Amino acid sequence: MSRQGLSEDPRMVIWFDIDNTLYSAGTRISQVMGKRIHAYFVSMGLHEEEASELHLKYYKEYGLALRGLTRHHKIDPLDFDEKCDGTLPLEDLIRPDPKLRSLFEDLDRTKVRVWALTNAYKNHANRVLNILNIRDQIEGLVYCDYEQPNFTCKPEADYYHDAMRQAGISDTSKCLFVDDSKQNVISAKRLGWGRCAHFHEAGLVTVEGGKAKTLGQNGDTAADTDDIVVINNLEELRIVWPDIFSK
Ligand SMILES: [Mg+2]
DSSP, X not given: OOOTTSOOOOSEEEEEOOTTTTSOGGGOHHHHHHHHHHXXXXXXXXXXXXXXXXXXXHHHHHSSHHHHHHHHSOOOHHHHHHHTGGGOOHHHHOOOOHHHHHHHHTBOTTTEEEEEEOSSOHHXXXXXXXXXXXXXXXXXXXXXXXXXXXXXXXXXXXXXXXXXXXXXXXXXXXXXXXXSOHHHHHHHHHTTOSEEXXXXXXXXXXXXXXXXXXXXXXXXXXXXXXXXXXXXXXGGHHHHSGGGBOO
């Protein structure tokens, strides 16, 4: 996988999910997002109940409602993105977070490269990173390429492999990963990614597949999975992985 003729960068790569990871589920963005996705299903001619069922089914099956929509229905993923993520009032819901910026600034770049790995399209991803004022802290962004007819997304193995290819890293043990989705971290761990952290804000309510759920109930953390650490604040990364911070 290494680029021909070039030796691979010896540093590790830390991959950050974006939504509900770089900002808290307490922002309730997932709730607003869920409503827009539901409205999209309804606009396809489905009744309210059918829309809810299918939304949840696709989320569970594919990790992303849109993945199911593009597989089983004739829809334009870019139109979906424009109507759902594109209309989110993000500027009202999140703001620059100096603590988060310090966390990124304190990552030791001689040891680790910093990438984002999201299931969103690039427009939404860049918008969030810009509002949080950390876009310049992220070296590379791997996003779901909705322009490709058969795009992949987390937790599919192909998506992680493609991400590694984009970052030019072939050693899975050198990949560190932080995500709020249990499935996504488990998938990364199964592929041999060296260190995985499940960002889990127990007690907060989030919406997944159109359904609200309280985090911390029904064994929804990856705590029982070997070698996955569970954190409820990104600051805890300084404690669990102290070697990648310069201070
Ligand atoms: Mg997320």
